[in-house]
């Protein structure tokens with residue numbers, strides 16, 4: 001991460017804490033690694049992101065319904081899903097720095113560097129040649145061809161080692177690529193070992209292995225085991241989807257980078273059940289829809305890109321990520337996976353219960369195929385927070401920090417600020433608040449100079465500030481200040497609702513998709 005980006009990320013993190021968005025968990029005991037609490041403003045922003053997702057899924061698609069399954073599930077669920085045997089990450093320690101890493105990520109880091117080199121060559125050539133043909137260039141330029149060959153070779157070896165659970169081959173790859181620890185700079189590595197990421201606990205009063213249960217590492221399985229319950233009671237016809245928002249837990253080996261990688265986090269997942277053979281059509285459909293959902297927020301289309309998976313998980317026949325340009329670079333924000341019939345088939349096998357759909361049009365029973373969209377709520381939160389955080393120099397030489405959060409997601413939509421704490425101004429301000437509070441989350445504040453109060457609202461991303469002054473008492477007008485332009489306008493109290501309503505409306509945001 002470049003130094004300025006590094007600083008920017010640090011500033012975002014301290015801003016999030018200072019303004020009540022995110023606190024380290026149990027901070028008075030010095031916190032708990034990779035666990036965070038959402039504060040008064042964070043909880044509002046998070047709820048608004050959830051609403052945006054939930055409404056998109058369940059209001060805009062009449063064949064998608066939502067559920068809320070329990071975190072605890074019968075332990076056989078995780079045997080059937082493959083998590084007990086295969087939800088592992090390969091870990092490796094550097095003996096000098098004593099830091100732990102994921103071996104696959106160290107290797108992928110080498111691939112990323114090679115990809116960057118290719119991009120640089122492409123950029124250089126694109127500047128040099130008119131009518132630049134990228135496809136032609138990358139297949140003929142000797143240096144690029146060499147880089148690509150190396151990438152393919154590494155990918156092949158990584159894929160084979162992961163598929164065969166071959167940790168000796170993983171270690172060999174780390175050695176052959178001469179990967180050094182970014183902290184100690186040495187290549188003094190331990191062997192690579194597999195580490196299961198599920199948290200377990202005991203249910204009931206007797207602590208023995210028979211009572212061992214897991215905290216769910218993904219919300220998806222709660223949907224699979226309820227597939228027939230929902231299909232039958234909801235009289236759902238294929239294709240249809242089940243959506244869910246809920247907590248997931250993973251004992252991540254490397255849990256750094258703030259809320260990007262946490263041990264307790266939230267997922268927003270939707271499983272879409274389709275007829276076998278039609279899964280690729282729906283995979284493409286959801287890839288496109290989900291990108292549009294992200295882009296409608298207006299955080300900059302250039303900040304998103306697809307990343308197709310070369311190494312497919314055991315259950316998938318196609319998979320890609322929507323990556324976002326986080327402060328530390330492009331990283332996975334959402335996964336879109338074509339999961340075949342793996343999960344339902346496996347639950348059929350382990351439970352002995354039929355999990356099939358009767359297709360009345362074709363007059364046949366089958367196990368549906370599944371296309372899933374899975375986005376991390378906390379990563380969504382980070383994408384919104386980090387890209388809306390702006391440090392601005394103003395014309396008068398002063399500076400401000402403003403969160404240009406998309407207005408429908410902002411924790412508060414409007415702040416109501418009496419200019420003074422006397423002369424009936426607070427009473428009038430409360431009157432206005434009583435008019436607005438049924439439609440918008442309002443923030444009331446009467447302490448400190450008005451300029452300071454504006455800055456505080458900028459810092460928590462409130463799109464509008466309404467100032468009540470002496471003129472208000474005479475002619476029922478107020479000034480309304482726009483967070484982004486800082487322009488102030490004098491308007492009638494009756495007009496305020498109309499001015500705010502459209503730009504903060506979730507419905508209007510949903511219409512943009």
Ligand code: ATP
Pocket residue numbers: 218250252259260261262263265266267332333334335374375376377378379
């Ligand atoms: P990664 O490769 O970053 O570990 P993943 O591919 O294991 O992620 P999935 O299992 O596809 O992730 O989970 C779906 C989504 O859940 C991810 O796109 C991400 O947004 C979110 N997610 C996964 N793990 C975490 C975590 N530890 N902390 C926060 N969000 C997470």
